[in-house]
Amino acid sequence: MNYIFLDTCVLLDVSTKRSDLPLVSALEELVGSSSVKLVLADLVIEEYERNKESVAKKTAQRLSQEFKQVKAVVNEFAGEKQAETMEVLNDINARLPLLTEANYATIHRVERLIESAKIIPVSDRAKIAAVQRGLEKRAPFHISKNSVADAVIIEQFFEFMSSLNSNHDTCIFVTHNHSDFSSKDHRKPHADFDEIFSISNSLYFNNLASAIDQIAPDSLAEFEFEHDFTEETRGLREMLDAMDELVDKVWYNRHQNRMWGIEHGEIEVIPEGTERYGSDVIHEHILEGAIKSAERVEGKYEDTGPWSDFEWGMINGKLSALRWVLGDEWDMLDT
Structure with a gap:
């Protein structure tokens, strides 16, 4: 069995980025066909629930702000094409509420994936190991920030992965947080995690697309093709x-x-x-x-x-x- 252990930032990103919709579809397909089992620490779910609303709102605010900036540039530099361009922009502006509401539809899909996941309660061992990492200034404590939650998550991954049958099961850790988890080459884990990722059935990815390609090389391309031909919201x-x-x-x-x-x-x-x-x-x-x-x-x-x-x-x-x-x-x- 392929187990995918997701960091909180991955769940938040795929919930709010339109470009990541093929990832959500591919993950739904893999989970539905029992090719993949999602694994989440309960700490990750708590962080997701706490942050999903604010992230979605910030995405909507960002779209609105970027739109205002584009209009300002058009007003100043468009010249004789200004009226025609502004008509197009006003049409897009009217569609913004529909586009931002799509974020919440994706959030609901991610929530259903969470419901299907294997939820792992954070153990005392993981907490103690995280504290030890902090005392030794090992990643993710190698930068000046509070990384307790990240340390607990990676230790919980290690504990879960160690419980698997290394001959039959693969455990994949996916994070978009390269500053805490990756080496200078963001595709590889920090050297302080060698004890975890040197094990044969333990894999590290700094993006969900690469993890999905590892399991099912053709599936993501198929969903990207489908989304390329998805009809846009009408003007x-x-x-x-x-x-x-x-x-x-x-x-x-x-x-x-x-x-x-x-x-x-x-x-x-x-x-x-x-x-x-x-x-x-x-x-x-x-x-x-x-x-x-x-x-x-x-x-x-x-x-x-x-x-x-x-x-x-x-x-x-x-x-x-x-x-x-x-x-x-x-x-x-x-x-």
Whole structure:
């Protein structure tokens, strides 16, 4: 069995970086097929729960700040292309809430992976060994920072790895924290961890992609290919144009129903100024305007019906969904 022991920073990074989505998908596939078992120290889960929200918010704030900086540069230097460029940027700005919300969807996927993991409680041995590392100034205490948690995590990895059958099981430690764990060559562990990673079934990686390639060389490439062709969030202008078309068609259908009612005597056409109102009457000037609007719709779109009940339901459903995305309540179908 391949056991992957993840540091907290790896979980936080894959939760908030869109570029790491193929890693999440590949890990889900490997875990689901029982090719890999995730192993997490309970300390790692506590750190993840404590930091995931703030990291996601910082990611959203960073995107917003970077967007403002780009707009400022365009305003100053774009010249005759400014209006065209600003239209594109404003479209992206309208999509930012959707893009940042995607972070939370990824967090939920990572949380499900955590639920599937083997959780290892931190032992007294690991705590004592971590303290000993601190006293001897060995990595991760070789730099001027509080590295107690990192020391406990690596010692807990060592303890778990030592409990495995070295002939059948491989234990892989993955961290993005190269300053605490790596040597000058970030792909290799610090020399102070030689006692841990000199064992044949113990492997060290400074990124999750390399660890996955070690286990299943082709899987990550497949998921990267899939994500390359994932449809991006649609722009605001595209959504508004689609919504305008749907509004026109919903109105046009209702107009045709009204014309049928007039022809069959169910709706009475009354002179302008007549003080009668209701679904069974329509004033002459309103009808004239409606007929002109209907002609405009007929000239604008190739398909103006009639539609089957299913097609009519789809049109109304699409309009309701678009309006909900843009802030209206569900089932808002006013025209």
